[in-house]
Amino acid sequence: MLAEILHTLPQVLIDGLALGAIYAIVALGYTMVYGILELINFAHGEIFMTGAFIGTAILITLTGLGWIAVMPALLALLLVLVITSVLTGFIGMGIERIAYRPLRKAPKLITLITAIGVSFLLQDLVRFITEVKRGNYILTGPSMFTDRVEVKTSSVLSVFNDASFKESFIIVFVVAAIMMITLDFFINKTKWGTAMRAVAQDRDTSALMGVNVNKVIGLVFFLGSALGGATGVLFAIQYGTIDPYIGFILGLKAFTAAVLGGIGNIRGAMFGGILLGVLEMFASANLTLMTNGVFGAEYKDVFAFAILILVLLFKPEGIFGKVVMEKV
Known part of the structure; x- marks a missing residue:
């Protein structure tokens, strides 16, 4: 059994990194909002879905106008990512202003x-x-x-099978890495990032010190929604077909990733997303083998949520989370 698992390991890692990068960025939206408002924004998965539809609609429009044939594909994708990010960012701000802000003390x-x-x-x-x-x-x-790239892993170690990936994998992983690194820098090294961390620590004291709390919260929703919308575009590029319900299960898994890494912890959400993606692809490839056919690849979602249950049982604060003592 071990030999068969090792055979599929390179392909599992490639597929898991692509999926995990998507989970990680969507998880950032959950963890940022929770860190500021202690709110689980379950609409964030649908922001991701909306971004996928907006981006796909723009690409279809550009194709219909003949621009894709003239414009370099990377430039077209960059244009779509920027437009989608801005639009979904404003959608997120609108949701916060209309739906959440009036209920802030509820x-x-x-x-x-x-x-x-x-x-x-x-x-x-x-x-x-x-x-x-x-x-x-x-x-x-x-x-x-959509062109496939072959990776000759069998020539490195004979226990591995060869793996392959679409060119979109490189795009997804590189863009996701850039977004995560940029967000981490913004949170930890900029004035607005300092304001966000201050509001997350103590909203009332931050307001007394001159921080515009409403602007900071609006910025958090803008950034989280912009990243989520851009990730929806990456998802559509990687997997091709989308529907209005892709945000539901993926949003729940991204929330699982945020809890796994430590809800409220930016780097924890990144790590949790990558880890969950790899584990899910591992289950999809090997669950049938490990259970002698009792469970098939379709149970990979159960596997993901079983991980969440185990984390909540043994380390409820998450891998990178810290235990917070409640003051009485």
Whole structure:
């Protein structure tokens, strides 16, 4: 059994890194909002989904106008990422202003229910618009970066099989890494990042010290939603087909990744996303083998949430999280 697992390991790592990078960036949106407001923004998965549809719609429009044939593919993707990020960033700010800010002093359960309601609203809105425009809510974007690259891992160690990946894997991983590194620098090295960390630590004291709390919270929603929307574009490029419900299960897994790394911890969310993606691909490739056919690859989602349960049982603060003593 070990030999068969090792055979698939290179391909598992490649696929897991691509999926894990997507989980990691979406998890950043959850962990940033929780760090500031102690709110689980369950609408964030639908922001990711909305970004996927906006980006795909722009790419289809550019293809219809013939621009994709003239414009370099990387430049077109960069343009789509920037436009989608800005649009989804403003959508996130609008959601915070309309749905969350009036409930800031309300019980957490009310805000949580509101977040779930916003997620359903975005799902149905995107489905309605897509069906009106395309006649079907399942959308397939133009083929970009689909050529496959072969990796001869068997020539390095004979226990490994050869692996392959689409060119889009490189795009997804490099862009995701740039976004994560830039966000980490912004949070830890800039004036606005310092303000965000101050508000996360003590909102009332920060306001007394001259920090505009509302602007900081709006910026957090803008950044988290912009990153989520851009990740939706990367998801569409990597996997090709999208629908209005991709944000639900992926959002839950990204939330799992945030909890796994330590909810409220930026680097923890990054690590948790990458780890969860690799573990999920490992389960997808080897679960049938490890359980003698009792469980198949379709149980990879169960595997992911079983990890969450184990983390909550033995280290509820997450891998990088810190135990916080409640003051009485």
